[in-house]
Every structure is written in C-alpha cells, then in structure tokens.
Amino acid sequence: MANRTVKDANSIHGTNPQYLVEKIIRTRIYESKYWKEECFGLTAELVVDKAMELKFVGGVYGGNIKPTPFLCLTLKMLQIQPEKDIIVEFIKNEDFKYVRLLGAMYMRLTGTSVDCYKYLEPLYNDYRKIKSQNRNGEFELMHVDEFIDELLHAERMCDIILPRLQKRQVLEEAELLDARISALEEDLDEVETSDEEDEEEEKPERVQTPEPHRRSYRDMDRPRRSPSPRYRRSRSPRRRSRSPKRRSPSPRRDRDRDRHRSKSPRRHRSRSRERRHRSKSPGHHRSHRHRSHSKSPERMSMNDFAVLSTGRKMPLVGLGTWKSEPGQVKQAVIWALQTGYRHIDCAPIYANEPEIGEAFQEVMGPEKGIRREDVFVTSKLWNTKHHPDDVEPSLLKTLKDLKLERGDTSFPRKEDGTLLYDDIDYKLTWAAMEKLVGKGLVRAIGLSNFNSRQIDDILSVASIKPSVLQVESHPYLAQVELLAHCRDRGLVMTAYSPLGSPDRAWKHPEEPVLLEEPAIAALAKKYNKTPAQIIIRWQTQRGVVTIPKSITQSRIKENIQVFDFTLEPEEMSQVTALHRGWRYIVPTITVDGKSVPRDAGHPHYPFNDPY
Helix, strand or coil: CCCCCCCCCCECCCECCHHHCCCCHHHHHHHCHHHHHCCCCHHHHHHHHHHHHHCCCCCEECCCCCCCCHHHHHHHHHHHHHHHHHHHHHHHCCCCCCHHHHHHHHHHHHCCHHHHHHHHHHHHHCCEEEEEEEEEEECEEEEEHHHHHHHHHHHEEEEEEEECCCCHHHHHHHHCCCCCCCCCHHHHHHHHHHHHHHHHHHHHHHHHCCHHHHHCCCCCCCCCCCCCCHHHHCCCCCCCCCCCCCCCCCHHHHHHHHHHHHHCCCCCCCCCCCHHHHHHCCCCCCCCHHCCCCCCCCCCCCCCCEEECCCEEEECEEEEECCCCCHHHHHHHHHHHCCCCEECCHHHHHHHHHHHHHHHHHHCCCCCCCCCHHCCCEEEHHHCCCCCCHHHHHHHHHHHCCCCEEEEEEEEECCCCCCCCCCHHHHHHHHHHHHHCCCCCCCEECCEEHHHHHHHHCCCCCCCCEEEEECCCCCCCCCHHHHHHHHHCCCCCEECCCCCCCCCCCCCCCCCCCHHHHHHHHHHHHHCCCCHHHHHHHHHCCCCCCCCCCCHHHHHHHCCCCCCCCCHHHHHHHHHHHCCCCCCCCEEECCCCEEEECCCCCCHHHHHHHC
C-alpha cells in the first residue's frame, strides 16, 4: 500500500495524483532506501515530522537517478492528499523553511491557479538561505523567494513537470484575484502619506525604514543583499540596489489608492538570465516542449497538458485529420506544427497517413526546430484489424506511413465507421496491444468508442491499463457520466468531432447546428472569440483533450488560441447544460421508414448502454 494512492483520493488535473510524477522517477522513488524506511505508513499528521528533518530541496541526482528526501515526501503527499488547511499551515510555518517549501510545492502541483498565487506570492518576502541539490549531487545555495519564483514561473521543478498556471492578469480581469502591489509601491505610498510635510528631512531615512519590518523570521540566515531589500525587489537582482527617486506629488492614497490596481502586476524576477528574457517575450510558452519553438505571438503560447497514467504529457489541443483529404492534409499538419500544435491525431482508415508522414519528415528533425519527442502522435487500430495476429502488422504499417519509429498512443476502435467488422473479443485485441508497449513500438495504448462497462471489462484483465478514451464529445453530447467514470479509473478523455463535424457525408439537413447555438454565440461575443474557441475552451477547462479538424490556416490558428481566457464556473455549467444526448457520428440506415443506427445489432456496439 505504500506505493498506492489512498482509495478515497480525488483526481488532480484529471488523473491519479501520483501520476504527476513521471513513471521512471516514481519507480526510482519506490526503490530508494529513504522511501522504504521513512515513508512507509506516513499519514498527513506524520509527514510534517519528516518535513522538519529536511536539510535541502531537490529532485533526482546521479547517473542512476536517486531521489532526494524532498522529492520522496512530495510523492507521499500526492498519495495521501492532506487537507488544504494542513497545507496552508505548512506554507505559513516560519520556523521550518523546508516545511514551508514542501507545502508550497504541493500547493503548486495540486492547487488552483488562484490558490497558488494567493498562498505562494507572500513568500516572496522570505529571503532565507536554502540548500538545493542538483543533478550531479552537488549542493547549491539559493533563497526561499527564488524557489517560489521558480514554482510560479518555471515549467519543471525538482524534476516534476508543473501543471500550467493561469495567467495572473486573466484572473485579475475575471475578478478572481486582487491585483498584486509590489512592496516598493506600498512603501512609497506609506512614505508619501505620512512624511510629505517633512520631505527634505526624511529623504536619508526612506531607504532604511523597510528593513526593521522585514526582519521577522526566527531563522536569521537570510543574506543582507542590499541596504533596502524592498526597494531592490522592483529591479533586476543583477542591478545594484539604489535609493528610489522620489516621485512627484500625487493624489493621496485615500483618494486614489486603486491607481496601482489598474496596471498589470509587477512580477518578481529571478537571477536567471533565461527567465529574465522569458518574462519579456510575448510568445513565451509555459511548456518545455514548445518553448523553443514559440517565437512569435501568433504561435501557441499557453498550451496545456493532460497527464497520462504513464506520466507522459498529452497536449489538450491537437489537430484532427479525419476528412482531411490527401493533397490538403500535409499542408494542414505543417501549418499546425508551425503554429505550435504538438499533438496530431491520425488513423489508417482516414487514408492520409502517408501524406502526414511527409509533413512530419519535412518539419521534424534535429536541424529543423521541432523534435520528434516533442510531438504527440496518435493512431488507431481499425475494426477490421482486431484479430491478435493483425495488431502488430497494422501498427508497423502505420509507423511506416507516418515515417516514425514509434507512436505515442494506439487505440482499438469500435463500431462506428463505414466497413463491416470482426467480432473478435476486444480483450484479446488488448492483450496483443500490450505487447506493442513491451516492444517499444508505442508509448501508451488506449480505447476509442468504448462505453463504461467495456472499459471496466478491459481493466479487469489488463496488465497495462488504458491511458486514454477517445469518444465523440461536444456540448450536445457532454459525456459527463463517462468523463467521471474515466477520471475515477485514471483515463484521460479525448473528444473527437468537438465542433459537430458539419462537413461529414451523412449530415442531416434538420439536425441541430452546434456552431449556431445562441448560448455559445453569446459567450463568443462576450470574450471576442469564435463559437469554436468557446467550445474548445469548455472542453480544455474540463480536462478533456480536444482534436478539432481543419485544413484552413486561419482556423487552425484560432482553434489553439483558447488559453488566454477562462470561462466562469456558471458559464461552464451553462455550456454543459446544452447536453441533449445528440450523436453526430453514428451512421444510420432507414428501416420501415425510420432512421436507425446501422451497427446497433453488433455484439460489441457501445452506444446501447447509458454511457
């Protein structure tokens, strides 16, 4: 039980909490002496005792990837999920700085964006020294405020990829967070209000006044890096601290206190030259896998990820390629990758994988700016290839067409297309797919068009659990129950046809048009977005991976520009309430004058169950 999450644990970011730590690192933690001797049987109350014994922070070190005690306790907290009040007490603890940092790390991994800013930003005022162990096992000196700055702005901390943090400005505009006023601005306001009449006499003392206020920590090992730490905070740490120039007389704080709040908050800057450059770049991407390619504001700058049970990150927005004709799909994939997409969804039945492979070959490679390992590629095992003997040859054909050495995810796809199907037991198909993982041909395997009962059927025999379920999902088919079912079992849901696939062959003239839904149009007008962007944002805020198809360059760009705004909780509920159980992607035939699902009589037909 020491290596498992507690039974009543809540999913975090749509996955099992401990999956936030990559699988290879989790394995090393489970094998470490500290984990076996110190972490077994720990409860939320006992973790604080272990945290008080910490002497440094860090992730893994050495060639054989040894975990630090700090990383081990982080994983243990993800497993036992302490109450929020306990974590807040960790963060507020002034006596033990490493207890504070452990609480801050856990809050950053599991908390909402609002909570992260609310509880971590006050720690910018903690300048105490701490030790950090690097990958070589060597210790480096840093400070608490620098550690907090990396938590809020870096992509990886202590060898854990951090979940995306919503932009502070977006939260302020949504009135979910008060604007942050720098310590410098607060002090200047106080000085102007109280000492204006004695301006000439008080000038020499103005730099000195903040210092006594700052010395409130019992651990006094923090450095005296400048005579006035508060004033220094408004500048780059590489610049010398200087006394600030007095501003010209301005209206009093009681009349114009909110003048600072109309501006974007001033972010704390670290000593890292890279982060100073990054904070100025309009095209900065918070994800490591896209950062080196986001060189302009046009490119995706705020992509987010779902964390699979394997520990691998799956971009929440990908490019769908169903119905993308040969002659068009290559350019669409190139545009998508150049725009910032790092997730491409494919299938042999789409009859365009060879051309997609040409696009990959053209833009991916060591000298071409986009690395293969940064792109998540999904393909599918069609229904005519479910016999165990057909599984590997089918995948090898896909890899050859895509010009890849291995895929990221492969699905057995169920009754939903235009062909006649086999009735092979899908559990036998799954066993054959598990062998693909063992051979290194794919990184993960998942399901497509399986209902909840069939998912559990697979889980009952799986030695490698499915990572993803791909199904039709959009506001008219919200899949709320199925999404909850997947979360409880550690699967990430992917939504195909998220915009209703209005260009499909069997479109009925009287069917509802999703992109013309008035409620969605109203939200699009409010946020100055397209209806498609509202729908995609709704899905991503639910943690659902979304793969809209397009061959139009402008729409490809629009479909991924959905991370610069946030729908309110009531608006999310409003979109979800549009559910009417409507399936667009079910081929039908006419029987006795009525339109009925063509494949409903198949023994594995998934849509006869409620969900």
